[in-house]
Amino acid sequence: MIRAKKVLAAALATGLLLCGCGAEEEEVIEPVVPNVEEATEYMDSVEIEVEVPTSYTFMRTGEEYGEIVEATYYSTTCEKDRPVNIVLPVGYDEDKSYPVLYVLHGIFCDQTTMMNSNSTHIVIQNMIKDGLAKDMIIVFPYIYASKEHDTCAEISVETSAEYDNFLNDLVTDLMPYMAENYAVAQGKKNTAVLGFSMGGREALAIGFTYPDLFGYVGAIAPAPGLVPGQDWAMTHPGQFQNDELVFSDDIMPWLLMICCGDNDHTVGTFPKTYHELLDTNGVDHIWYEIPGSDHGDPAVLSGTYNFCKYAFGYESTAAEEPAE
Numbered sequence: 001m002i003r004a005k006k007v008l009a010a011a012l013a014t015g016l017l018l019c020g021c022g023a024e025e026e027e028v029i030e031p032v033v034p035n036v037e038e039a040t041e042y043m044d045s046v047e048i049e050v051e052v053p054t055s056y057t058f059m060r061t062g063e064e065y066g067e068i069v070e071a072t073y074y075s076t077t078c079e080k081d082r083p084v085n086i087v088l089p090v091g092y093d094e095d096k097s098y099p100v101l102y103v104l105h106g107i108f109c110d111q112t113t114m115m116n117s118n119s120t121h122i123v124i125q126n127m128i129k130d131g132l133a134k135d136m137i138i139v140f141p142y143i144y145a146s147k148e149h150d151t152c153a154e155i156s157v158e159t160s161a162e163y164d165n166f167l168n169d170l171v172t173d174l175m176p177y178m179a180e181n182y183a184v185a186q187g188k189k190n191t192a193v194l195g196f197s198m199g200g201r202e203a204l205a206i207g208f209t210y211p212d213l214f215g216y217v218g219a220i221a222p223a224p225g226l227v228p229g230q231d232w233a234m235t236h237p238g239q240f241q242n243d244e245l246v247f248s249d250d251i252m253p254w255l256l257m258i259c260c261g262d263n264d265h266t267v268g269t270f271p272k273t274y275h276e277l278l279d280t281n282g283v284d285h286i287w288y289e290i291p292g293s294d295h296g297d298p299a300v301l302s303g304t305y306n307f308c309k310y311a312f313g314y315e316s317t318a319a320e321e322p323a324e
Helices: 006-018 036-044 120-129 157-164 166-181 198-209 270-280 299-310
Strands: 068-075 080-087 100-104 137-141 191-196 216-220 255-261 286-290
Touching: 036 255, 068 166, 080 166, 100 166, 100 198, 120 137, 120 299, 137 166, 157 166, 157 198, 166 198, 191 198, 191 299, 198 216, 198 255, 216 299, 255 270, 255 299, 270 286, 286 299
Parallel strands: 100 137, 100 191, 191 216, 216 255, 255 286
Antiparallel strands: 068 080, 080 137
């Protein structure tokens, strides 16, 4: 079972504050406070566009796109070097700081899949060009976090646990690597995760485990196994029990979004089951279906577009407390 690691999260936040890249002064991270009411209000403002033009998946003639860095980082979690693709904003400037979106692939895939098969980085950059999304660093990690194996060979309880281990790799190794080597804006309001299929399941697990670190969480056609269940492949023990899928400290992402094609023959109705469970548990979130979509596009395009349109968009309207 996954348990929220509050001490680790606090230590990570402190470490990220001290190792900001490219800034002359230390960046001040706003304290994490209960924000359920603010999250509800923000999600109430979201307007979903289910059908998104496929033109967003193509590079535009004469337009500049961000540099793609094929990097490796050492994972103390997996005890080896691990690959990651990093897409920098056009005009990337180390003296600035940028919010970060982590994009998580599906089972049997790798850090290149969402770029090559879904053009996710192109979609987001075209949105930025159209003023629909904020400038950001986009990170495509390899989420199969196994010490013993480099690739996943089967669907099993054991391999699922190695995908789940990415949560540890992410907060312990990859996020500090990004903070040390790139101009990353710190804090929950500048950190997002979006995943597809198995990556969607892990994105939800990340959001519920680290709501103090991730302000925006999206899952497109999330795979079974977040909670106990049975599918065609196996019996899933669950990363959480049903009643654990809550934000117990009243700290949650400002955006929690789940979507899926209504003709998905791979994950079936599991995404809708997650939506219904969150409703039962009183967790505010956004849920919608993409008519006619199976396991892939147009659901991936729709989910990416709608999530990135609102990622990094929350602005506090609360008055500042007077200094003592």
